[in-house]
Every structure is written in structure tokens, then in C-alpha cells.
Amino acid sequence: VEGEEKEVRLMRRIILWMTAAAVVVVSALFVMGAAGAQKHRTAQAQKHQTRTVWIKNFHFKPAKITIKRGMKVRWINKDSMMHTATANNGRSFDSGHLSKGERYTHTFKSKGKKKYHCEIHPFMRGTVIVKR
Numbered sequence: 001v002e003g004e005e006k007e008v009r010l011m012r013r014i015i016l017w018m019t020a021a022a023v024v025v026v027s028a029l030f031v032m033g034a035a036g037a038q039k040h041r042t043a044q045a046q047k048h049q050t051r052t053v054w055i056k057n058f059h060f061k062p063a064k065i066t067i068k069r070g071m072k073v074r075w076i077n078k079d080s081m082m083h084t085a086t087a088n089n090g091r092s093f094d095s096g097h098l099s100k101g102e103r104y105t106h107t108f109k110s111k112g113k114k115k116y117h118c119e120i121h122p123f124m125r126g127t128v129i130v131k132r
């Protein structure tokens, strides 16, 4: 009888430990899942965010904007004159000639300070600062 009692106590202890372990594992999975979902939401939000730069009176407005990596910038020409938004390095992005009301969108995938200008009016200058 004494041996049986010991066995029962041991079994109870094992069950208690297993329950505790299961609770820990489930909690960890829940936390990881929540963190993953949050990360996904942030990535989605960044992906879908677009900033607008107006081209008006021979100026980029705002001339300097700060965005996060993966975001888009959309230039809209409000002038009667044609303009471009062309990267100073000549290759990252180039809107080509934008007539009145035309727009051009570029997605910024790498961080850094991206300077640009208008090809037709080189005094028109702007900067896109891309943060990580």
C-alpha cells in the first residue's frame, strides 16, 4: 500500500510538471505569434504608405521629406510647365517629363539621402531622406 501511494504521488508530480511545461510552451507560442503579426502589420503599413510632393511654382513642396524604407513618394505636377523629378545620381529614379496634372511614383527600397532635381530647371532641387 505504501508503494502504491508513493507511485500516485509521483504520477501527480509528473502531471503537474507536464501541465506547467505545456502552459509555458503555449504562452511562448502566443507571444511569438503576436510579435509576428505586429511585424507583419508594420511592414504592410510601410508598404502602403505614400507621400506626395507637389511641383508648384518651380518648387518641390516639400523640398525635403523623410520617409521609411519601402515607402513611396508620388510627385504631382501642378504647374503649366513641364518638370521632372530626376535623381542626382542619374539612375535611381527619373520621372521623365511630367505635364500639368501628371504624376510619377517611386518606391524607395534603400536608406540614405536621395537628392534630386528637375532636368529642365536644374535650380529646382529636392531631397528624400530614407530611414530604415
Ligand SMILES: [Cu+2]
Binding pocket: 058, 082, 083, 084, 118, 119, 120, 121, 124
Ligand atoms: Cu522643372
